[in-house]
Amino acid sequence: MNDLKFISGDEAFAEGVRLARPQVISAYPITPQTIVVERLAEMVEAAELDSQFIHVESEHSAMMSAMGASAMGVRAFTATSSQGLLYMAECLYYVSGGRFPIVMMNANRATALPWSIYSDQRDSLSQLDSGWIQIYVEDAQEALDMAVQAFALAEKETVRLPVMVNLDGFIVTHTYEPVSIPTQESIDRFLPPRSTWDKLDIENPVSMAFTVGPELNEEFNLLHHKASLNALKEIETIDSEYKEIVGRGYGGALKMYKTDDAEYVLIALGSINALVREEVDRLRSEGIRAGSIAIRMMRPFPTEELAGALKNAKAIGVLDKDISFGYEGTVYTNVNSALVKKGINIASYNFICGIGGRDISPRDIGQCFETVIEGKESKHIKFIGSEVWDDV
DSSP states (O other): OOEEEEEEHHHHHHHHHHHHOOSEEEEOOOTTTHHHHHHHHHHHHTTSSOOEEEEOSSHHHHHHHHHHHHHTTOOEEEEEOHHHHHHTHHHHHHHHHTTOOOEEEEEEOOOSSSOOOSOOSHHHHTTGGGSOEEEEOOSHHHHHHHHHHHHHHHTOTTTOOOEEEEEETTTTTSOEEEEEEOOHHHHHHHSOOOOOSSSOOSSSOOOOSOOOOHHHHHHHHHHHHHHHHHHHHHHHHHHHHHHHHHSOOOOSSEEEESOSSOSEEEEEOTTHHHHHHHHHHHHHHTTOOEEEEEEOEEESOOHHHHHHHTTTOSEEEEEESOOOTTSOOHHHHHHHHHHHHTTOOOEEEEEEOOGGGOOOOHHHHHHHHHHHHHOOOSOSEEETTOGGGGGO
16 A cells, blocks of 8 residues: 655655665755755665665766666666756766666756756756756656656666656755655566666676767767657656556656647646646636646657647747747747647747746736737747846
8 A cells, every 4th residue: 555645855756766776876965956865865774775875076976976887787866956967967968878777856946147046947958958858747746756757768678768857946846745655566566677788797798888980970879869759659658557556647748738629828847837727727717728738758859749739729838947048948949849840830929937936926827828818919938027028
């Protein structure tokens, strides 16, 4: 029988990692991720988790330690946030290019300068091109479940890529809620110990992390690209298997809400989607066909699924806790590119919000929907909650 605990998102993720039984955990604490590795350290100390816990001197070393462990064929985990993610950015490309199926939790936090410990999504979105699979969760329960599912996805033979699971800092990482924790027996059925041919082994030698010249370099990158695309199908299969065993699932790369007949849709990543769904319900009560889409997987990007979900839409808005300076929000760029690729021509608006942890209110979400529904706004990019941007 599942255990119900009142815990934070960080603690829920740590519980998920415990259930996944990683053999190596490399840790360097940074707010608001710290609680994850603290709890895992306690679990190792209490013999609740049989794992080598390595407290390294930097985020760069944390990723390289995980990579070394993964190269030996064992399951490896690490966690970071914000400047820590940027510090290990060099290593992210080594890990993905070497096809090491590491799982990393990232607590989304604003990047400096100005210095801030509060949440937006500029850190992880800056690394979309690093070759990692990127998943975004809404709450503590999804955090636990995706901690487990991420290992299954990363280690899938058709994928074999690292996975970054992103939690909104403080909003998810430090908020307490009831979380259902599966039994170890059920997770062991879902996620057996890692077994791979792709490891350092004197008896069965392979070449790993090698140099390739121009004549073959592109081919390796294309194989990497194909493996990433495979993750779109595999996440649905893995989630279905998880639901069958644990009794809880999330679907695939998107979480659609009342989109079957929706004419006006807001799209976002992470925890803000709960607030968006409340506004959808309010608008529906007034006879307005509103809907929402939570993008759970930013890489690979779910182009086909998104186009299908927006088949009846007249206009859309994208909420971005990010800005690519001098242009627009990164999620907006990806969404529009997908629609153009599928030949869908609908009005779209980009709402930049929550930068540096600024609060996003129900009223803000209502105004976003109002802009999308009325379609009178000449500017397609709007900065929510700041008069400084009125002349942009």
